[in-house]
Amino acid sequence: EELKVYISSQHQPQVWRQVLDKYEAANPGTKVTIETGGNTSEAQAQYLNTIMSAKDSSLDVLILDVIRPAQFAAAGWTSPFEGKDMSVYLPAYAEANTVDGKVVALPAFADSMFLYYRKDLLEKYGIQPPKTWDELKAAVKKINGGENNADLQGLSFQGKAIEGAVCTFLLPYWSQGKSLVQNGKLTFDKDAAVKSLKLWKSFVDEGVSKKNIAEVATDDTRKEFQAGNVVFAVNWSYAWAQSQGKDSAVVGKVGVTRLPAMTGGDQATCLGGWEWGVSAYSKNQDAAKKLVQFLSSPESSKFMAINGSLLPTYASLYQDADVVKAAPWFADAKQVVETAKPRPVTPRYNEVSETIRTTVNAVLAGVMTPEDGATQIESRLKRILR
Amino acid sequence: MLDLSDRALAVLLLAPAAILLSLIIVYPVARLAYTSFFSLSLTSGLPAEFVGLENYKLMIDDPIFWETTWNTVLITLITVPGALVVGMALALLANLPFRTQWPVRLSLLIPWALPLSFAGLIFAWFFHSEYGVVNDVLNRFGIPGVIWFNSPNLAFAAICLTIIWKTSSFMALIILAGLQTIPRSLYEAADVDGAGRLRQFFEITLPLLKPAIVVALIFRTITALQTFDIPYMMTGGGPGTSTSTLAMYIHQNTVSFLDLGYGSALAVVMFLLSMCVTVVYLRIIRTKG
Amino acid sequence: MSHVTAEGPASFFAGKPLRFIAATILLVNGMFPALWILFTSLKTEAELTVKPITWFPHAPTVANYMQAFSDQPLHVFLFNSFMVALLSTCLTLLVSVLAAYALARLNLKYRGLILSAIIAVSTFPLVTLLVPLFEIMRALNLLNTWIALILPYTVLSLPVCTLMLVSFFEGIPRDLENAAMIDGCTRLGALFKVVVPLCAPGVFTAGILAFVNAWDEFLLALSFNSNPALRTLPVGIQLYQGEFAFPWPVISAALVVGIVPVAILIVIFQERVVSGLTAGGIKG
Amino acid sequence: MASVSLRKLEKSYGSLKIVKGIDLEIQDGEFVVFVGPSGCGKSTTLRMVAGLESISGGEIRIGERVVNKLAPRERDIAMVFQDYALYPHKTVRENMGFSLKVRGVSMKDAEGRINEAADMLGIGHLLDRRPGQLSGGQRQRVAMGRAIVRRPQVFLFDEPLSNLDAKLRGQVRTEIKRLHQQIGTTIIYVTHDQVEAMTLADRIVILRGGDIEQVGTPDEVYNQPQSVFVGGFVGSPAMNFARARVEGDALSFANGDRLPLAKLARGRQGAMDGRDLIVGIRPEHFVTVADPAMTLTAKVQVVEPLGSDTLVHFLIGSDMLTARLPPDMRPEPGAVLHLGLDPSKVHLFDAATERAIH
Amino acid sequence: MASVSLRKLEKSYGSLKIVKGIDLEIQDGEFVVFVGPSGCGKSTTLRMVAGLESISGGEIRIGERVVNKLAPRERDIAMVFQDYALYPHKTVRENMGFSLKVRGVSMKDAEGRINEAADMLGIGHLLDRRPGQLSGGQRQRVAMGRAIVRRPQVFLFDEPLSNLDAKLRGQVRTEIKRLHQQIGTTIIYVTHDQVEAMTLADRIVILRGGDIEQVGTPDEVYNQPQSVFVGGFVGSPAMNFARARVEGDALSFANGDRLPLAKLARGRQGAMDGRDLIVGIRPEHFVTVADPAMTLTAKVQVVEPLGSDTLVHFLIGSDMLTARLPPDMRPEPGAVLHLGLDPSKVHLFDAATERAIH
Ligand SMILES: Nc1ncnc2c1ncn2[C@@H]1O[C@H](COP(=O)(O)OP(=O)(O)OP(=O)(O)O)[C@@H](O)[C@H]1O
Ligand SMILES: Nc1ncnc2c1ncn2[C@@H]1O[C@H](COP(=O)(O)OP(=O)(O)OP(=O)(O)O)[C@@H](O)[C@H]1O
């Protein structure tokens, strides 16, 4: 039997290859090949959407961004895993992969958004990592006052109209205890939305963030932070490893914590990570499912955590001695990942995302008021999630 | 080869083109037009359903459709003449008798040889408010830099500039080729007749270039109406959706939202738009006689 | 290369200083972005976020080039792109020369209609045709072959090349072709031995058009040839950038590597485009 | 070698009829010269024979074959185009050798023939130039050379020597004649040059507005023009025409001169009393010493000394006539000359139909 | 109107010297005709005067101005190009009116001038056609018309009538003459036609390989050619040349004929005993009845009847000579004629230098 696994090349195919080698060794007669491509979530989706729309059977197993299983399931592109017990995974992943009571994909690895901060600067000014956005603002003002460095920004986050901007919007929104979509129905709270947008805009207006924040994408945040030009940064887990790399100006000066809350709210963060799905058009359904079970197993998750620095999807692995040895900071990460919220689970997520990100971008660029932004999000989401 | 009657020869000569076109375009287009009458959204989980003109009706009160269409038309109206004028100027400059020709030719072609998507990326980088060379140059002249992508107008301007830069070389290339086939003796005659350079340009160069220019314009207009990569890469349509184009919207609807029915209907509308333009151009060609 | 006198009336501007200015404009306009990529490719990533920005690399490094070739099989991408572009250019030229000749010289009844049809087919954005095209290629068993790209690329450039050649062919005096036919050529013989050489600037331009169209294309290449061994350059270059990584210097290096062959090609071919070839051929 | 026959040959551009039904049989090996005013359809006819223009009506045969539908290359002809139509991207050598190459003549043979033709035309030193680097006459000679390196069944020459100087033209003309005598190919030749027409032609075809006006040997068309048109067209300077009326036994001119009819009409019935005639006299047929009864009174208007001769223009009534006189005669304008006529050289045409009177 | 002066005018293409230092003063209002063999640099010189070719050396003045660096449009000239160079996208009317439009001549004036020129050239009915729809001669007339609607300081005509038939050519020639007399513009005119050269020119310039061979009035160049080249070039059919040697008081020819030197040399010192000469005799200067001492023995080779005359070609030694005899003389090839000479019409040239002996 031959199976073809689609992995985007940003997800360390060479490390996954080792996992697959193990699988092949354990299952003589099965040959697994990797197809890489579409290096961003979007490019990958573009490619898969074409292939799947054309009902192509060449791919058996697909890696999917956490936001996609619902869409793939609705389109009938993935085969469900009957009777799979999802409770072994972190709850957020169980939720993200279950659509209408069916398990449509199994988690590959976890991720979430963190608040990165400059330990050295905070210590210098005797500031604790902020628990609320207001604390963060205050901290920035204090540090800026002391450092007097025009190039040092307080907070970097994603304002460009990319997927990250959806999280940007959702962080304070969720923090107010609101949710966006429940059971496929829109549960939009306009006040919370306005507050969320106002908050971000205030960072720009008050000089905490750069004026051109609407240009900033995920990796820009990482680069600026790494160059030592940023006090606080909102980013995914990948930024950690790089901030400790040889090109980094901030090695050993980086702290990671949960993202702040709105004053009076709960801290909330955005869930990331990727999932394994079995193509509905695969001619080797059973073999593919068996492979996915293996790829999503604790052993594989552990292997990837150790060798690929990918966050595990099993709670227990965060305490695993081998894992902690390889990536000490995972110990801090667990709490964050555990409390991370998945973005709305809906087949029409792409449209939801598009609406939110462009609005956030417009508000941050100053071409739309937060109120208008919230109104626009509401009206468009209503249309999408009729 | 045999000598055939004109008719038979014509059929023979046009056949390869016809076969290729029908295989690669006509069949898919027919499917597209067909799909546009169906409600077919892969994310709905529902089977395709014939809905007649429903998709077209939806468009009428879809503000994004109108906004992107308007942006598209605007981009076309700005960049097509822009590219024509710049391209013409470049072609005329490149047609000067330089001793070594290749640097000139090369610099004429490089913009065009740069893949579209990367041209978008590079210019996004150029217009970056902090690390971009445009603001850097402005600063050097004592002009404060601006955040290009924070303002719909500036973002639009940046996009148009980029498109003009990128596409004027296509224009220039075609015009240059046209220039080189104009017999020199006509300029001599005009010179003797007393026509100055400008006059020669309008009386000799332009009329004789007309066929080449019309061809370039037709295709530049069609591709302008299909503008996608550059705004996609530079602004992603932002701020908000203020620089989004129809092609981006079609792309979104089909490839991202998987709403094939609506996407097809949008594509058909774009096709009709292009056809209108084409018909106008063809009329111009025909009056040439 | 033609050594036309400076006073030649064909030039719109004359005189040394004007030519100098012209050259400067052309070079800056065309070369600046390319040079900028070149400089970027020699910088370290850290240098990119230095303010104010630097124009010339502080400490030029070729590390990015090494990385570009080690991260991805860049040479494979190059080869694929080159072959696909070259073959589709040849095919485009062949098909469009034939079609253009028919339209320009054989007094066809439905000439206008055919012309409009050819233009019409090019007015559909490629994105919308992606899925049906994918299905066709799958049905023909062409996925992951060069042909899967060559065919659509040919069609992509066919309309513009055909129309362009029509306008050039119409500019060639018929008597030259007549002379060739008297001399014993068939119509097609006259076409390829006399008309096409005389239209060299036009044919060359059409060829460049087709080549670059194919060289640039991304969407189809991404979808039809997923096999890494068959990937083309634009798809390949896209692979350097990830969700969480945008290594400008490495991407620039890859871009430079991608531009160089095209540049070389242009430099080689431009010699062939001799201007004013029709001079002295006929009286009229 | 082959005969060429045109039968009711017609050509129209839209509603404009350019060639109006030409009937002509050209013998195998014959040398036929077409002459006629500019725009009368000479080139068009040649191009139809070559297969370059579609035929609107009638038929063309080369040898026994009807060639109406044949492609030019199948007709086995060689042609010199009026506008040269040289291949600008090829050198002179390549231009001349192209047809040989296409027909697969060996390199060596081709070289030989090219050099031979080039020498004959005096363009041997230009073989490596492109047409753009040649003078007008040189281009024309290349066009000529391109045709004659071939050995076709029929040669078509469209004013092949018009841009050459008199001396060269004379040389090339002689060479063409020699060529024709040697290889005996059928030749159709368009020219405006009287000398070429007279010396080269077996038969001259005079075209007028798309129709054949007269066909005949050079002698015939010169000595027995069938119409005023032919009379005026053949010969240089052109034949003079003076209106006259038959009055009894004399021909009376507008200036009062009267010539005895008996000698002039030589029994031609057409010259009936009271009839209006046009009298044609060639400039070279005026003589200074002659039978006093046969003189015209010429009031000199303009005198043009040509070196070899002197042209004297004078009026008879309102008709301007020209006499070619010996070079040493230089009458003053205003002088009155009595110019004699050889009655056997006088042509009579009907004033209404402009056709010769028999 | 203006004078034109060429001073040491040179033109080279690369190392190839095409025009080799021409010195010529053309008076205001003069009509100068350039003749010379194909490729001798006539068009090139004209184009340099027009400003279409860069000047490799020397200077050109129009009026008082040195125009070396002036653009063609600043020189106020009109030109008929040898290859026409009509604007293919403009109608005949637009072609002719273009220069007027450019110079801001009012529509009405322009119309008038165009119609006038078109009528004169017989292309009035073609005004709305494009050049592609015209015959060769019609195109040439359009090119001519385009030049003459202008009223420039200098007209440059490069073989403007070569594609016209004799009759039309005669008409247009007369019109050009009239035009010149009326408006008195300076004209430089290139032609291969002897009649045009002789009748139009105030002065004829004979070019040879980029150099001026002789300049003079038509009479001078015809009657007093300074060299074999000029003698052979002016006049049609060309002057005959026979080698001869001075032997005592006689000129001895290769065929044994001896002519008395006294009459021929008329005191020219150059004809010394033992000297090798070239004797030039024009075909029209042979007479059938003459002083028996002054005859040449002609063994007839070829006879060409032209209608107006008969050309008889015969050999003297290895030199082929041609006599123009009356049309009714038709000797058989092989016959022996005794052709008389008018001693005053015989030209003597030095055999080595080929220059006339004075
Ligand atoms: N571009 C060129 N390069 C080299 N030689 C050239 C070029 N153009 C013209 N010549 C040569 O210059 C000479 C003069 O050319 P020109 O056109 O002046 O001759 P011409 O006297 O007008 O002859 P014709 O009577 O045949 O028109 C010719 O021998 C021609 O071959
Ligand atoms: N495409 C066309 N449309 C209309 N009329 C045309 C076209 N081509 C030629 N003619 C006309 O046909 C007539 C015959 O042209 P043709 O070239 O045969 O003349 P010609 O006898 O060769 O004259 P010339 O001695 O001037 O070369 C001309 O009056 C010309 O104007």
Ligand SMILES: [Mg+2]
């Ligand atoms: Mg003709």
Ligand SMILES: [Mg+2]
């Ligand atoms: Mg010339």
